Amino acid sequence: MLSKAVRCFCFLLLVAGVTFIFLETSVYAQMGRNSSGTGGKHTIQGNIFMPSGIRIDASINVKLESTSYSSLSVVADRNGGFSFSNLVPGSYTIVIDAGENFETTREPVYIDDTSNPAARADPTSSVIRIPESPRTVRVPIYLQLKRNAPVDNRILNAKLAGVPKDALKHYEIALQYIQGKKIEAAVSELKQAIAIFPQFSIALAQLGRQYLKLGKLDEAASVLRSSIGIDATNFDAKLDYGIALLNKKEIQDAEKQLKDATLINTNAVTPHYYLGLVFIQKQNLDEAQKELELGKQLAGSKGYPQIHKLLSGIYWEKKQYKLAADELEKYLQLLPNSQDAETIRQVIKDLRSRQK
Numbered sequence: 001m002l003s004k005a006v007r008c009f010c011f012l013l014l015v016a017g018v019t020f021i022f023l024e025t026s027v028y029a030q031m032g033r034n035s036s037g038t039g040g041k042h043t044i045q046g047n048i049f050m051p052s053g054i055r056i057d058a059s060i061n062v063k064l065e066s067t068s069y070s071s072l073s074v075v076a077d078r079n080g081g082f083s084f085s086n087l088v089p090g091s092y093t094i095v096i097d098a099g100e101n102f103e104t105t106r107e108p109v110y111i112d113d114t115s116n117p118a119a120r121a122d123p124t125s126s127v128i129r130i131p132e133s134p135r136t137v138r139v140p141i142y143l144q145l146k147r148n149a150p151v152d153n154r155i156l157n158a159k160l161a162g163v164p165k166d167a168l169k170h171y172e173i174a175l176q177y178i179q180g181k182k183i184e185a186a187v188s189e190l191k192q193a194i195a196i197f198p199q200f201s202i203a204l205a206q207l208g209r210q211y212l213k214l215g216k217l218d219e220a221a222s223v224l225r226s227s228i229g230i231d232a233t234n235f236d237a238k239l240d241y242g243i244a245l246l247n248k249k250e251i252q253d254a255e256k257q258l259k260d261a262t263l264i265n266t267n268a269v270t271p272h273y274y275l276g277l278v279f280i281q282k283q284n285l286d287e288a289q290k291e292l293e294l295g296k297q298l299a300g301s302k303g304y305p306q307i308h309k310l311l312s313g314i315y316w317e318k319k320q321y322k323l324a325a326d327e328l329e330k331y332l333q334l335l336p337n338s339q340d341a342e343t344i345r346q347v348i349k350d351l352r353s354r355q356k
Contacts, residue, residue: 032077035337037086038069042111044087046094046139047179048080061302063095075302075334080179089113096141103144109137140179160202167197174206183210201230205237212244220244235264239271246274251281269298273307280310289314305334316351325351 048060060076064084076082089111096105160168174189190207194200204227211220224241227234242257255278261271272295279288292311295304308331315324325348332344 032074032082033085033337034064034072034074034083035085036072037084038066038072038088038090040086040088040111041134042087042089043083043085043134043136044092044094044109044111044139045083045136046081046107046141048076048082048096048098049140049142049175049179050080060099061097063097065093065095066090087111094139094141096143098143101146103146105141105143107139107141109139111135111137163200164197167193167200167203170196171200171203171206174203178206178210183213186210187214199230201227201234201237204230205234205240208237208244209240212240212247217244217248221248233264235261235268238264239268239274242271243274246278246281251278254278267298269295269304269307272298273304273310276307276310280314285314285317303330303334305331305338308334312347321351321355325355 044064046062048062060080062074062076062082064072068090072084074082074084090113092109092111094105094107094109096107098105163171170189170193174186174193177183177186177189187207187210190203190210193203194207197203204223208220208224208227211217211223221241221244224237224244227237228241231237238257238261242254242261245251245254245257255275258271258275258278262268262275265271272291276288276292276295279285279291289311292307292314295307296311299307308327312324312327312331315321315327328344328348328351332338332341332348335341338344
């Protein structure tokens with residue numbers, strides 16, 4: 001029989017509501033870090049920028065290659081952030097694979113060895129080697145669309161074409177603040193952009209997302225509704241509006257917005273994750289399972305940690321113990337250093353025992 005602690009954990013997987021949604025940003029932040037390293041103490045930290053500043057709703061795989069060490073990899077977080085820590089000095093190459101619509105990006109990075117050069121050149125030297133201080137090398141990376149990119153992507157870029165230059169300037173500054181986690185400053189810039197150009201749907205959608213991060217649900221819902229009123233095909237606005245409504249416990253309206261988002265971008269994973277949460281709130285595990293399994297399929301080999309975690313809870317509730325354990329193992333493969341890793345390992349052990 002499963003232990004009381006394990007059963008409580010599995011129960012929490014199924015009733016994860018508003019709090020769970022707000023935790024997603026931190027989960028993705030974990031996805032953006034790789035601390036395996038190469039035996040040193042330095043860090044390479046980067047941010048991935050879209051050509052138009054519009055978020056790509058897909059997992060972005062980032063590799064760190066070196067001629068002397070095995071490749072390291074991470075999946076960037078939702079803001080395009082990633083980092084590799086515990087690195088020795090030397091030459092590295094960041095390789096970004098953002099999907100079939102973007103060119104593969106290769107960015108060289110060099111970490112200088114700043115320890116005492118005389119001691120480094122001659123190991124027998126009496127000169128004392130000065131230990132290096134940990135350093136962080138920051139690298140901005142800008143993706144480029146392929147020439148044969150789908151028309152939809154070009155339409156997204158074209159949406160910025162009619163925006164006045166002053167409004168666009170504030171919008172671009174806001175994107176820089178967002179990458180630097182300066183949310184309040186970003187909100188101020190976005191408000192100025194919208195004041196100059198009230199029909200700036202993309203800026204309204206971005207403002208709504210920042211309000212979500214700040215937990216200001218009413219403000220988020222208001223500006224996202226305005227964004228959709230200007231452009232009903234804005235995927236980001238539909239998705240984030242659905243998230244805001246879900247947090248506000250307006251379940252039926254949230255379901256509609258999230259389903260609309262799946263129709264605008266049929267390859268997007270995130271709407272299916274939130275639809276899974278919608279149906280869990282409605283206590284309809286069959287529909288939740290369908291949405292989460294579809295999201296899992298769309299995510300492919302890159303995975304989506306929280307989908308695996310939620311699916312595990314559903315499978316456990318249906319007494320499909322092998323599937324539940326498999327999903328948690330996949331979750332740990334993607335987030336081996338998650339705070340609940342030890343608890344999850346115990347859950348897996350008990351589920352495997354139950355399976356037998």
